[in-house]
Amino acid sequence: MTAFPILRRSDRVLIQGVTGAQGTFWTGRMLEAGTNVVAGTNPKRAGVTHLGLPVFASASAAFARMEVDIAVMFVPPPAVKDAALDAIEAGIRGLVVLTEHVPVHDMLAVFSYARASGARVVGANTAGLVTPGEAFVGIMPGHNANIFRPGRIGVISRSGSLGTLVCLNLTRAGLGQSSFIGIGGDAILGTTAEEALQALDRDSRTDAIVLVGEIGGAMEEDAARYAASMAKPVAAFIAGRVAPPGRRMGHAGAIVEAGAGSYAGKRAALERAGVTVVDTPHAIPAALARRLSPLVPERA
Amino acid sequence: MNVLEYHAKTEILAPAGIPVPAGAWCENPDTAANVARCLGQCVVKAQIPAGKRGRMGGVRMAGSPDEARAAAEDILSRTFAGHRPVAVLVEPRLPLIGEFYCAVLQSPRDRSPLVMFSPAGGMDIEEIAAAGSGTIARHLIRDLDRFDATAAAAMLEGMGVDHVKPALADVLARLYRLWRQTDAELIEINPLAELADHSFVALDCKFILDDAASFRQPTLAACAVADPLTGIERHAAALGLKYIALDGNVGVLANGAGLTMTTMDMVSHFGGRPANFLEIGGDAYVKAEPALALVLGNPNLRSLVVNFCGAFARTDVMARGVVEAWRRLKPAIPVFFSVHGTGEDEAVSLIRSEFGKEPFDLMEDAVRAAVEAAS
Numbered sequence: 117m118t119a120f121p122i123l124r125r126s127d128r129v130l131i132q133g134v135t136g137a138q139g140t141f142w143t144g145r146m147l148e149a150g151t152n153v154v155a156g157t158n159p160k161r162a163g164v165t166h167l168g169l170p171v172f173a174s175a176s177a178a179f180a181r182m183e184v185d186i187a188v189m190f191v192p193p194p195a196v197k198d199a200a201l202d203a204i205e206a207g208i209r210g211l212v213v214l215t216e217h218v219p220v221h222d223m224l225a226v227f228s229y230a231r232a233s234g235a236r237v238v239g240a241n242t243a244g245l246v247t248p249g250e251a252f253v254g255i256m257p258g259h260n261a262n263i264f265r266p267g268r269i270g271v272i273s274r275s276g277s278l279g280t281l282v283c284l285n286l287t288r289a290g291l292g293q294s295s296f297i298g299i300g301g302d303a304i305l306g307t308t309a310e311e312a313l314q315a316l317d318r319d320s321r322t323d324a325i326v327l328v329g330e331i332g333g334a335m336e337e338d339a340a341r342y343a344a345s346m347a348k349p350v351a352a353f354i355a356g357r358v359a360p361p362g363r364r365m366g367h368a369g370a371i372v373e374a375g376a377g378s379y380a381g382k383r384a385a386l387e388r389a390g391v392t393v394v395d396t397p398h399a400i401p402a403a404l405a406r407r408l409s410p411l412v413p414e415r416a
Numbered sequence: 417m418n419v420l421e422y423h424a425k426t427e428i429l430a431p432a433g434i435p436v437p438a439g440a441w442c443e444n445p446d447t448a449a450n451v452a453r454c455l456g457q458c459v460v461k462a463q464i465p466a467g468k469r470g471r472m473g474g475v476r477m478a479g480s481p482d483e484a485r486a487a488a489e490d491i492l493s494r495t496f497a498g499h500r501p502v503a504v505l506v507e508p509r510l511p512l513i514g515e516f517y518c519a520v521l522q523s524p525r526d527r528s529p530l531v532m533f534s535p536a537g538g539m540d541i542e543e544i545a546a547a548g549s550g551t552i553a554r555h556l557i558r559d560l561d562r563f564d565a566t567a568a569a570a571m572l573e574g575m576g577v578d579h580v581k582p583a584l585a586d587v588l589a590r591l592y593r594l595w596r597q598t599d600a601e602l603i604e605i606n607p608l609a610e611l612a613d614h615s616f617v618a619l620d621c622k623f624i625l626d627d628a629a630s631f632r633q634p635t636l637a638a639c640a641v642a643d644p645l646t647g648i649e650r651h652a653a654a655l656g657l658k659y660i661a662l663d664g665n666v667g668v669l670a671n672g673a674g675l676t677m678t679t680m681d682m683v684s685h686f687g688g689r690p691a692n693f694l695e696i697g698g699d700a701y702v703k704a705e706p707a708l709a710l711v712l713g714n715p716n717l718r719s720l721v722v723n724f725c726g727a728f729a730r731t732d733v734m735a736r737g738v739v740e741a742w743r744r745l746k747p748a749i750p751v752f753f754s755v756h757g758t759g760e761d762e763a764v765s766l767i768r769s770e771f772g773k774e775p776f777d778l779m780e781d782a783v784r785a786a787v788e789a790a791s
Contacts, residue, residue: 257726276697278675303522334525356681358684398779
């Protein structure tokens with residue numbers, strides 16, 4: 117039974133698009149980190165062995181031969197929808213969509229199909245999932261023990277680069293991570309900040325949570341509503357405080373329109389819910405340590 | 417990407433069987449006067465990709481060709497929320513007996529399309545919402561293939577529109593089909609006007625195309641209005657980079673949208689002002705050289721902070737790009753680095769040998785040093 121979107125070493129992983137340059141490079145890193153990658157797909161190269169993995173024409177073909185829990189997609193934007201529907205139809209439980217610039221209507225079709233089939237999607241436009249010391253999937257240095265170290269802090273981030281920096285800061289402060297959940301930078305996501313918060317709240321290996329948010333949308337406000345009911349401490353950093361309104365800041369989701377999705381609104385909602393909101397990423401470990409002081413801090 | 421009202425009506429609504437007024441695109445006041453001569457009482461509307469035009473004086477009633485000419489002349493000489501209209505739309509004034517609001521958009525919370533209707537059209541949806549509950553009908557579409565006139569009629573129940581329900585339901589069903597066919601993020605008719613014979617006409621239409629789908633919507637993408645860009649921003653767009661000019665003097669180069677916004681935030685936190693937003697995350701990490709050249713092209717620059725945290729982006733590749741740009745342009749401003757993550761060892765030794773300085777361990781310290789150097 118998978119704990120997706122919390123990644124476990126026992127999760128059997130299928131890489132869609134395993135033979136491309138990025139698929140090859142990052143699958144190599146995932147294998148180094150101990151991820152249980154069991155197969156890959158490429159519609160044109162079925163039957164070959166790549167990185168020691170069997171390559172199938174489709175997720176359905178892979179499922180006919182083996183059991184798979186999670187599919188991770190290294191496919192270009194126009195091909196994401198069909199690859200995702202293939203994996204969901206085959207019976208996947210969890211789908212990680214790394215691709216950026218997937219058409220919104222394609223993702224809505226994927227979400228609709230996933231909902232009807234009981235599958236969960238993370239992304240699109242996510243950097244991936246890391247459970248330090250166990251496994252990682254995605255396009256981040258999950259295999260680097262200087263950055264990701266086992267521990268009891270759960271981290272949720274829209275951004276891969278900023279999320280990586282936050283984990284580095286935590287590790288250096290002696291606070292290891294139970295799980296990193298990259299939810300993605302798109303405006304509509306398969307797993308929201310609130311849903312990731314719920315998963316980490318239920319996780320017995322997690323004592324406290326860091327939420328790394330961004331301006332735009334209402335996801336942090338929704339997460340705040342749930343955080344108000346939590347016993348575990350939550351600290352947050354929201355990027356985009358000085359971003360000019362009305363301009364998209366790289367991520368499709370990061371835009372402040374007509375006053376909605378503003379830094380001030382998100383910060384106020386989180387603080388009302390008892391979340392400690394910090395001004396700089398570097399302040400996160402100390403803020404968490406203060407909140408965790410009744411507990412024994414993790415030593416790296 | 418926004419599509420102008422005129423194109424939304426003629427390219428999207430009318431071909432789908434949703435009636436629109438018989439208007440004309442006028443790029444100069446004389447054309448507007450000529451059109452008004454044929455139409456009689458008319459409306460002159462600024463064609464800009466932004467809402468609230470009426471309040472900014474961008475929608476004028478004209479009772480004669482001279483009034484239409486004067487309205488067009490004024491509108492075409494002005495800027496509305498940063499947009500200069502390239503044309504006005506001149507339409508006949510229609511005698512209406514009712515105004516409705518109709519829209520299809522996506523609901524991030526529900527990960528589904530959302531159809532919205534209100535009998536209180538003519539004002540912004542935020543104002544309708546503020547006016548009280550019960551005036552907006554919302555219908556979430558869980559199965560994307562299932563929203564027809566029957567479902568639309570069901571959502572109109574209790575909205576006080578029974579006398580025109582089939583016709584309104586037909587418009588809503590057509591609007592949803594259109595939304596799907598056109599890769600719309602938003603399609604909104606406000607107001608949908610009811611005429612004396614209980615027929616309907618779309619008086620205004622807002623349409624936003626999903627940028628990511630423009631490859632398969634070439635016709636709509638061609639008439640979509642791009643953001644008004646400065647010279648550097650346009651140059652960046654041609655290189656496939658997202659650059660936003662800001663009014664400060666501390667240049668920012670970072671990878672990933674989240675880290676770049678954070679670096680800007682830190683500049684402000686330490687009392688400085690960022691000069692730009694520019695991120696080279698994702699596939700763009702190989703473009704550090706042209707990206708930095710863009711940042712350095714800003715004459716206001718007094719210092720630069722380079723903040724890399726490599727996940728997908730390799731910091732060694734980005735650092736090499738920085739070095740190449742620096743050698744080529746020989747800028748006279750101080751630069752401050754913080755580098756972590758994928759490729760870190762190589763990147764740090766390259767920076768050490770090329771710049772004779774050590775990257776800051778904390779990005780906050782690198783930003784603080786850059787702010788101090790700029791002040």
